[in-house]
Amino acid sequence: MGREGMARQEHQERKEEEQGLGQELKEFKPFDRRIAVILVVVIIAIGLVVVALDWQKVRQVLVQADWKLILPALVFTAISYSCLSYTFVLVNHAFGLVVSRRDLFEISLVTVIMNHLITAGGAAGYGVRVMMLRERGAEVKDITAATIFHIYLDGLGMLFLLPVGLVYLLLRHPLSQGAAMGIEIATAVLFLVFALASALILAPSLRARILRLAVAIVHRVAHRDIETEIGEFDESMTRGVAAIRQKPLLAVALVILTIFDWMASMTTLWFCFDALGDPLSFEVLIAGFSIGLTAGSLSMVPGGLGVQEGSMAGVYALLGTPFQQAVLAAILFRVVYYFIPYIISLAFYGRLLRHVEREAH
Numbered sequence: 001m002g003r004e005g006m007a008r009q010e011h012q013e014r015k016e017e018e019q020g021l022g023q024e025l026k027e028f029k030p031f032d033r034r035i036a037v038i039l040v041v042v043i044i045a046i047g048l049v050v051v052a053l054d055w056q057k058v059r060q061v062l063v064q065a066d067w068k069l070i071l072p073a074l075v076f077t078a079i080s081y082s083c084l085s086y087t088f089v090l091v092n093h094a095f096g097l098v099v100s101r102r103d104l105f106e107i108s109l110v111t112v113i114m115n116h117l118i119t120a121g122g123a124a125g126y127g128v129r130v131m132m133l134r135e136r137g138a139e140v141k142d143i144t145a146a147t148i149f150h151i152y153l154d155g156l157g158m159l160f161l162l163p164v165g166l167v168y169l170l171l172r173h174p175l176s177q178g179a180a181m182g183i184e185i186a187t188a189v190l191f192l193v194f195a196l197a198s199a200l201i202l203a204p205s206l207r208a209r210i211l212r213l214a215v216a217i218v219h220r221v222a223h224r225d226i227e228t229e230i231g232e233f234d235e236s237m238t239r240g241v242a243a244i245r246q247k248p249l250l251a252v253a254l255v256i257l258t259i260f261d262w263m264a265s266m267t268t269l270w271f272c273f274d275a276l277g278d279p280l281s282f283e284v285l286i287a288g289f290s291i292g293l294t295a296g297s298l299s300m301v302p303g304g305l306g307v308q309e310g311s312m313a314g315v316y317a318l319l320g321t322p323f324q325q326a327v328l329a330a331i332l333f334r335v336v337y338y339f340i341p342y343i344i345s346l347a348f349y350g351r352l353l354r355h356v357e358r359e360a361h
Contacts, residue, residue: 065276073271073336080264081341085109087257088150090250095146095240097138106348107132113345117338132352141229145236152197153254157262158294159194162187165290165315168283173318183291186298204238265289265337272332277325280316288315292330309334 088108089101097104111125126147133143166183199206211230218226244251266289273280280288292315296308309330316326 067275069271069275070332070336073268073275074340076264076267076271077337077341080261080268080337081109081113083257083261083264084112084154087153087254087261088112088146090254090257091150091153091240091244092146094243094247094250095142095149095236096243097133097142097146099133099136099138103132103136103352106352110345110349110352113338113341117342139232139236141232141236142240145233145240148197149201149237149240152194152201153258154261155194155197157258158290158297159190161262161286161290162190162294165287168287169291169315169318172287186294190294190298201237201241204234207237208234268337269329269333272336273321273325273329276329276332277322280321284316284319284321287319288312288326291315305334 085105085108089104092099092104093101107129111129114128115125129147130140130143134140166187196210200210201207211234215225215227215230218224244254266285269289270280270285273285289312292308292312295311296305299307309327312330312333313323313326316329317323
């Protein structure tokens, strides 16, 4: 086969791959069954909460609520997601993904909101992210390495906030031995995960050992050789981390954006409480926010649904907030920070999908 024939064959294979990718994305429905189930569960949960609580007190909280404060809550929600998504843009460019900033921003926005809503180990959002970025010429090894670094960077914010919240809770309201032990175990697990993630990302020699162990385990258990894929991932991670280390201003920008993201999301929760009653002090806000989000993240429930709200409400009630206000504010935070952004993100998803369809044709 001559060069022209080989070129035509490669072009045809590329076209078929793009068409298949476009079809996969077209078949992906944002409002799939999982989302419908979650929405139904939330509605039922809200109904059960209202029934379980003193209706007269709940009604009093709702009647006296200042609903105008939902607007600034939505503004800070937008700031939070914008910081998180632009961090993704900077990380991906550092890791060598040649994709436009607008596309990276919108892909991050859509997939991060999706993961926040249904949280299944990040699988749903990551799958869509890989498809969309591959269509734009990115390689899976680079997408995976950049995504893991982005998740790690975002998680550092929680790793800082959680000890502050736990110390304040223990000082203000000593817990039973069982509750304290449960919190200590959960905290230890979280720190262990981040220590392992730090080794996997920042220490090349230690990462190589961990990855070799992973290759051996997969080969023994699944009888599959993934040494090539793991080697490519290792190379991408090393190159990306080195690029960030060589640009101190970029590293500073990533840290600042991460701080703004977490502060904006906490401010959203603060406005939810302020709308339904008295505002929270900064220390109390951090305690309930960090413990509630950690409990939701560590739970096996999609999106931490119910676990996050129950943990937040329990901590805030222990620290003196009226229980009715705490429960309703936690539910309102779920709506403002999770559900409304998901609905808005569908517009971005539509534009990204149309781009894939145009490229496929």
